[in-house]
Amino acid sequence: MIQPIVFIVVTITAFGLAFVQYKRIRRNVLLGQDEAIEGPSSERWRNMLLVAFGQKKMFKNWIPAIFHLFIYVAFLLTQIELIEILVDGATGHHRIFAEPLGGFYTFLISFIEILSLLAFVATIIFLARRNLLKVPRFHKPEMKGWPFKDANLILYGEILLIIGIFSMNGADMVLQSMGAEGYHQTGAFAVSSWLGPTLFGGLDAGTLMVIERFGWWLHVLVVYAFLNYLPISKHLHILLAFPNTYFARLTPRGQMKNMPEIQKEVAAMMNPEAAPSSTESQEETMPVFGASDVFHLSWRDLLAAYTCTECGRCTAECPANITGKKLSPRKIMMDVRDRMEEVSKNIDSKDPKFFPESPQTMLPNKLGYDDGKNLFDYISREEIHACTTCNACVEACPVLINPLDIILQLRRYEILVESSGPSDWLPLFNSLENSQSAWAMSTPRDAWNQ
Ligand code: SF4
Ligand code: SF4
Incomplete structure (x- = not known):
């Protein structure tokens, strides 16, 4: 009973704080001059789908684009798992969608796990590229101080999120194989069905439950931390890339605005x-x-x-x-x-x-x-x-x-x-x-x- 209450309080606090921050950002954007939105909305939707959702312009350089795609898709799909976490957290259930979705649930969580594993590899590569390889564009004068830390922080956050997912699912897999009460059968998840027994096999049920709850809470808290961290970070683009590409000017490149x-x-x-x-011009x-x-x-x-x-x-x-x-x-x-x-x-x-x-x-x-x-x-x-x-x-x-x-x-x-x-x-x-x-x-x- 205590867990749902704690969860609801933490959730309301996280969303409340985030709401204040996003409202402030909206107010700041509207400090600017009005500018009409011209051009067909079909072209705007196309831009948004291709450039923000499809990452079209990233693919000018294939290798980083693919690694970026792993992180991005894993991040998006992990939010599906978050829906279940929110419902479970508020109602006190455990994996509420497992039974009604059956085999599709196993497929979905397995898909998220494979993407999370790829995202983990991509995150390590990005950390190495940023900190060891010294790619020149990451080390220009404007990137000193907070911007450099900010870029690393989100990658550390991504690693924590992945640790949360695999601790939660891995311990769950072992608990299911032991027939522990409350851990119903979900089918074998693609990664944690072998990673769980490898890391946690041989532990007693009590310890496994602590690990499973630790992973669950880590997942929730990292997502809430992201939500509140984005407004002060360059990673706000995860959300704003969509409106920005939709509202981008459709005029030919290089066309200057007349005054x-x-x-x-x-x-x-x-x-x-x-x-x-002269009176007319004074009235303006x-x-x-x-x-x-x-x-x-x-x-x-x-x-x-x-x-x-x-x-x-x-x-x-x-x-x-x-x-x-x-x-x-x-x-x-x-x-x-x-x-x-x-x-x-x-x-x-x-x-x-x-x-x-x-x-x-x-x-x-x-x-x-x-x-x-x-x-x-x-x-x-x-x-x-x-x-x-x-x-x-x-x-x-x-x-x-x-x-x-x-x-x-x-x-x-x-x-x-x-x-x-x-x-x-x-x-x-x-x-x-x-x-x-x-x-x-x-x-x-x-x-x-x-
Ligand atoms: S996202 Fe910012 S830094 Fe990157 S190309 Fe666009 S303007 Fe430049
Ligand atoms: S228009 Fe050309 S010169 Fe000017 S900031 Fe952009 S890239 Fe540099």
Whole structure:
């Protein structure tokens, strides 16, 4: 009787704490600018199924992709076993689905066991690759400290989960063979039917029951710990890869977003009669030119920052990074997330100093928030200037993230709001303004067409 009560209390606490954290993440994503979701939903579903569920982009490199798939599928399917654990835990039953499902139950648990074994091998290989082989993309400057620990922690968690599964099932197999009370026959599970007797054969029933319960609780507690750990970890992508791929922009790669305010200005220059009257233009709300903080980025960019797996595939392909520049598209995504977390903490503190009557920010934000900092405290000018806008990072990302969009927004702010930027860009701007071309030529831009 005590176990179901303890289980229910632990479960409600774990889900309650997780709910607060996921609600906070949703609020943070919605701090961004509205952006319409265009394009057919069929294409979005296709993207989600192929890229998030099917891991399509991971298979550019087969070997790590297959090991990643083992961990991912094992993790997903283990949650089926978790449904039974939840029902058993709350009702005090033991393997409640075994009898009604019969042979299918044996097949399902055996399948999960084989995947768990493959996931165990993959986890050891990933730990070795990260810590012994020193793959360069895992050891860039932005991966020092917490990001490096975070990557290892989830792998240790995965090992604990697998230990839980095999302790639980292995001891159960031996108890079943002894005819212990309450341990009904489930058929032989693919791995634990031989692993159980190998590890626990010869132990008495009391010890086996302790091992079985230990495995059961370890499984439950590791899953609850994952649930609460994900919101502070890069592994949030396990959940957010699905919405992120669904909501990813469907526009052709490299197509830049037009700025309607600038378009209006240019149209007015070309045709002054069509220009809005001064009262009309005063009534319009202050436009946002580019972005200096998370409030000015689209909610899609903020969702992407939480989805970033910190895998570094973008940085490994970035020509600026490869040629020794400071720019790393992965760091751009990590910085946006870190800044979002800082803003989130300050908002939650409800300290009035973060909501002054007259915010000093150059661009408005919907909360009137001002902590005297912005994204440029995380991302240097040197980084954003180094981008060649080649889109290699966008192409490389396995979960359809677009770091380039954020870089362009920061550059737009720097140029349009601060009127600054590298001095060697100025001749280009002057030429564009005076001769509508990148080169200072007096020949009309469309002269080649004559
Ligand atoms: S678009 Fe910019 S950040 Fe992305 S790969 Fe190219 S140079 Fe690097
Ligand atoms: S942006 Fe994409 S490719 Fe780059 S680190 Fe994040 S998940 Fe990996």
